[in-house]
Amino acid sequence: MNQSYYNGFNSRKRKQEYKTDLPVMITPEVKEPGSILSSLSAYIFKPWHGFVILFFCMVSSSIAFGVDDNAKSSIAEVLWRWMPLLLKGFIFNIVISICAMAIGTAAGAALGLGQISLNKWVRRVSWFITQFFRNSPWLVLLFFAMFLLPFEINIGGLAIPLPDWVKAIIGLSLPVMANVSEIVRGAVVSLPSGQWEAAESLAYTRRQTLWLIILPQCVKRMLPPWMNLYAILTMATVLASIVGVSEVMTLTGQALAAEGGRTDLLAPFYSFVLLIFFMYCYPIARWTVRLEKKFSVIG
Structure with a gap:
């Protein structure tokens, strides 16, 4: 077999492999963790959605105003008059969400580390607490906190009152604790086992490995779901209105009642x-x- 025939055979073989293997060799788009949620979020949350909501607020206000021609004050005037009180109530919602998130994060981090403990009883108890509060309705937990916690705590003759908003914070922090526990556990487990083996080869204790090697790498993995959880918690703070906490929904109902129950004010x-x-x-x-795109981990 001469050299020209050999080269031609290799050339035809390479062309055939190129034609048949090229579609297979195309690198598929790598799906990042949470990419489905990210794509949905990118599709759902667009800047013009806020303007659409504002437009519907204005349209609903104008339609409702047209229904009641005998109203003494226009809807815009009434809403403007009550707006400072409603914003004050919304700030209280934010305070409740921040406090509940802080308590839930601290307790959930400890509970999440308990789920990866070497002690099987600590691991089982932490798992049970996590699953119990994670799969319980938030409103039921809120009612339990409101009615089972005492009105005051006596410590050495000193009476410390527990107002309703404090009970609401405790009630909302329970599901947050369980979800943060699962976030911490998932972040630690997602790290390659080589991190633990490398730390063990350097004679690191388990505590040193957690605090110096594992947890610092877990922060970027935990931050996006933690922020998602905070957004969900903020929207869930309106549940406190059911148990009598004076937040924005409670104040909205009081404002509507003070206006004589005008139905045209409900939608605005x-x-x-x-x-x-x-x-x-x-x-x-x-x-x-x-943050999901910035801290995405492939593989």
Whole structure:
């Protein structure tokens, strides 16, 4: 077999492999963790959605105003008059969400580390607590906190009152604790086992391995779901209105009652509440998507 025939045979073989293997060799798009949620978030949360909600608020207000021609004050005037009180109530919602998130994060981090403990009883108890509160309705936990916790705590003759908003914070922190526990456990387990083996080869104790090697790498994995959880918690703070906490929904009902029960005010007032929650949670959602793309881990 001469050299020219050999070269021609190799050339035809390479062309055939190129034609048949090229579609297989195309690198598929690598799906990042949470990419489905990220794509959905990128599709759902667009800047023009806020303007659409504002437009519907204005349209609903104008339609409701047209229904009641005998109203003494226009809807815009009434809403403007009650707006400072409603914003004050919304700030209280934010305070409740921040406090519940702080307590739940601290307790959940300890519970999540308990789930990966070497002690099987600590691991089982932590798993049971996590699953119990994670799969319990938030409203039921809130009712339990409101009615089972005492009105005051006596310590050495000193009476410390527990107002309703403190009980609401404790009740909302329980499901947050369980979800944070699962976030911490999942982040630690997602790290390659080589990290633990390398730390063990350097004679690191388990505590040193956790605090110096494992947990610092877990922060970027835990941050996006943690922010998603905070956004969900913020929107769930309106549940506190059912147990009598004076937050934005409670104040909205009181404002409507003070206006004589005008039905034309229902849509504008609740649309305003919807709008302020959207304006607060939307940047969190966009920031979460950005962090998911920045801290994405492939493989």
